[in-house]
Amino acid sequence: MLQGREIAVLGAGIGGLAVAQALAQRGARVTLLEQAPALTEVGAGIQISPNGVAVLDGLGLGAAARRAGVESRAVVLRHGPSGRSVARMEFAKHPQPRPYLMMHRADLIGVLEQGARQAGVDICLDQRIRSVEAAGPGVRLTQQDGKMTVPFLVGADGLRSRTRALLNGADAPRFTGQVAWRAVIGAGGEASAVSTVEMGPGRHLVRYPIRGGVQMNIVGIREQETWSEEGWKHVDDPDNLRAAFAGFSPRVRKLLDRVETVNIWGLFRHPVAPHWHGGQVALVGDAAHPTLPFLAQGANLALEDAWMLAACLDALPEDEALAAYQQRRVPRVSRAIAAAEANARNYHHANPLKVAVGHTGLRMLSRAAPGLLLSKFDWLYGHDVTAEPVPQAA
Numbered sequence: 001m002l003q004g005r006e007i008a009v010l011g012a013g014i015g016g017l018a019v020a021q022a023l024a025q026r027g028a029r030v031t032l033l034e035q036a037p038a039l040t041e042v043g044a045g046i047q048i049s050p051n052g053v054a055v056l057d058g059l060g061l062g063a064a065a066r067r068a069g070v071e072s073r074a075v076v077l078r079h080g081p082s083g084r085s086v087a088r089m090e091f092a093k094h095p096q097p098r099p100y101l102m103m104h105r106a107d108l109i110g111v112l113e114q115g116a117r118q119a120g121v122d123i124c125l126d127q128r129i130r131s132v133e134a135a136g137p138g139v140r141l142t143q144q145d146g147k148m149t150v151p152f153l154v155g156a157d158g159l160r161s162r163t164r165a166l167l168n169g170a171d172a173p174r175f176t177g178q179v180a181w182r183a184v185i186g187a188g189g190e191a192s193a194v195s196t197v198e199m200g201p202g203r204h205l206v207r208y209p210i211r212g213g214v215q216m217n218i219v220g221i222r223e224q225e226t227w228s229e230e231g232w233k234h235v236d237d238p239d240n241l242r243a244a245f246a247g248f249s250p251r252v253r254k255l256l257d258r259v260e261t262v263n264i265w266g267l268f269r270h271p272v273a274p275h276w277h278g279g280q281v282a283l284v285g286d287a288a289h290p291t292l293p294f295l296a297q298g299a300n301l302a303l304e305d306a307w308m309l310a311a312c313l314d315a316l317p318e319d320e321a322l323a324a325y326q327q328r329r330v331p332r333v334s335r336a337i338a339a340a341e342a343n344a345r346n347y348h349h350a351n352p353l354k355v356a357v358g359h360t361g362l363r364m365l366s367r368a369a370p371g372l373l374l375s376k377f378d379w380l381y382g383h384d385v386t387a388e389p390v391p392q393a394a
Contacts, residue, residue, distance in 0.1 A: 005028045010155050011158060014285070018307070020032045025119050026310055039109055045182075051304065051383045054386050055303035056111075061112065062098075065101060071102075073194055075194065077199060078198050081249065083248075104210045129157075130144065159230060164283055173269060176292065181241045182219045187216045201348065202223040269292065276288050285302030285305055291337055311391070
């Protein structure tokens with residue numbers, strides 16, 4: 001039911017590029033509108049778990065993504081202040097049919113952009129959309145130099161989504177009491193194909209290799225009482241990052257001594273949008289369900305959204321398709337968001353007794369049953385949205 005349909009996608013991030021390609025591969029004529037003047041290098045590292053790789057495989061981009069990424073062999077949990085190992089979760093001990101990839105965000109964007117262009121998507125850059133309004137049978141987009149009307153719009157326009165606001169009104173995000181820094185440094189010969197989490201009172205630090213192991217991505221998260229503005233593009237003094245983790249092991253401090261530039265952002269909790277569609281508009285990714293980073297699922301859930309929206313629109317009349325899309329996605333993304341929040345609490349225990357008991361239990365479990373710790377997330381990482389039955393018309 002997508003053959004020949006004209007669809008516009010707002011936002012050329014991961015979800016926007018993926019949904020544009022998924023729609024175009026099913027026969028839609030897709031225009032992708034992006035406010036940036038070029039799809040240049042932005043952001044830092046990103047982790048694509050097997051459920052996200054399943055979508056990349058479905059789009060025909062799996063081989064390119066594997067070449068661009070580093071396949072993770074394990075997740076290592078450490079006690080940050082002492083440097084002691086707490087647990088090592090080897091993926092080979094509980095294998096999934098697809099890998100866990102560690103990538104630079106720009107490299108994934110490059111893979112998705114190439115796929116979208118090859119599918120025939122018309123990517124229009126420097127499109128600064130000021131407002132989105134319902135306009136009879138279509139959607140009116142107001143730009144700096146005029147207006148355009150599109151017959152159907154997919155909002156992939158992120159945290160400050162104008163399409164989300166059109167469907168749901170103004171959002172009121174809540175500060176979580178946590179801020180995050182992120183930086184990229186040269187690996188300096190230290191990078192192995194693992195993701196390491198250093199846990200401490202009220203904070204944790206994640207590091208993993210990207211770009212063939214030449215670079216290392218670092219994300220540090222600390223609890224604090226106040227923060228004013230959302231968004232990850234705020235530049236900070238690297239000394240603030242170093243001060244936040246000054247109580248961690250010498251190995252971590254030496255790593256942070258090499259950070260030259262760093263960004264900081266406040267972590268805000270947004271509710272899952274009550275309405276993912278309305279009129280001639282649908283939402284994907286952060287526009288529908290902003291996701292905290294504690295399970296690295298923001299990009300993966302956006303990829304899943306992209307596939308499911310295209311599959312529903314191709315199989316069902318529009319109204320049924322949009323209802324089926326939201327119905328299928330809301331329970332899963334809600335569960336993932338809740339699991340991410342629980343992960344943050346587990347990393348940040350400050351009570352020494354809880355830390356000792358919890359870490360001892362993790363250490364014993366990882367030795368006695370190394371696959372068991374990973375199996376608790378089979379519902380998340382082991383899911384393949386591309387294998388879900390295609391919706392059928394009523």
